[in-house]
Amino acid sequence: MKIICVGRNYADHVKELNNSFNEEPVIFLKPETAQLQNRMPFFIPDFSKDVHHEVELVLKINKAGKNIQEEFAHKYFSEIGIGIDFTARDKQTELKQKGLPWELGKAFDGSAPSGKFVQVSKFSSISNINFSLLKNGKVVQQGNSSQMIFSFYKIIAFVSKYITLKKGDLIFTGTPKGVSKVEANDVLEAFIEDEKLLTVKVK
Numbered sequence: 001m002k003i004i005c006v007g008r009n010y011a012d013h014v015k016e017l018n019n020s021f022n023e024e025p026v027i028f029l030k031p032e033t034a035q036l037q038n039r040m041p042f043f044i045p046d047f048s049k050d051v052h053h054e055v056e057l058v059l060k061i062n063k064a065g066k067n068i069q070e071e072f073a074h075k076y077f078s079e080i081g082i083g084i085d086f087t088a089r090d091k092q093t094e095l096k097q098k099g100l101p102w103e104l105g106k107a108f109d110g111s112a113p114s115g116k117f118v119q120v121s122k123f124s125s126i127s128n129i130n131f132s133l134l135k136n137g138k139v140v141q142q143g144n145s146s147q148m149i150f151s152f153y154k155i156i157a158f159v160s161k162y163i164t165l166k167k168g169d170l171i172f173t174g175t176p177k178g179v180s181k182v183e184a185n186d187v188l189e190a191f192i193e194d195e196k197l198l199t200v201k202v203k
């Protein structure tokens with residue numbers, strides 16, 4: 001299983017970090033060890049003093065595919081969930097300034113928890129899915145899949161040109177504005193519509 005992540009996919013988030021817009025999706029990978037197991041807490045890594053939460057809709061791939069055409073992309077996932085792309089912003093910024101890959105700020109252990117998944121058939125339109133993140137009971141991020149620069153289908157078609165997708169792979173599809181630093185003892189709760197699908201305690 002691999003975790004494929006899309007960066008800069010919500011215009012308001014691109015602007016809040018003063019990043020540039022891209023004509024193609026920005027892709028990076030996280031290893032399987034980025035998942036949190038058995039409802040374990042998220043431990044802030046000792047190499048960072050500025051870890052941010054980034055809530056994202058997550059696609060679970062249900063069969064293998066390569067060079068998938070956009071019009072057939074819907075056949076490659078039947079469940080949508082929610083996850084948090086934890087980012088060591090200070091480490092990421094340091095690496096970007098040196099012109100180096102920034103996986104060390106993104107792909108560290110525990111950096112990609114995901115919650116329960118929901119059948120696609122539950123939604124009247126996957127182009128209109130609301131999702132949100134609460135930190136200590138307060139809404140800090142809200143988004144809707146209609147706001148994505150690159151749709152689910154475009155992401156699958158683009159990624160599969162370069163990387164074969166396999167059953168069980170997860171695709172984190174980007175975060176809206178509102179990312180912020182997490183502190184020890186924070187409680188993060190992620191929702192799709194009004195259903196809470198993920199709770200993460202920060203240590």
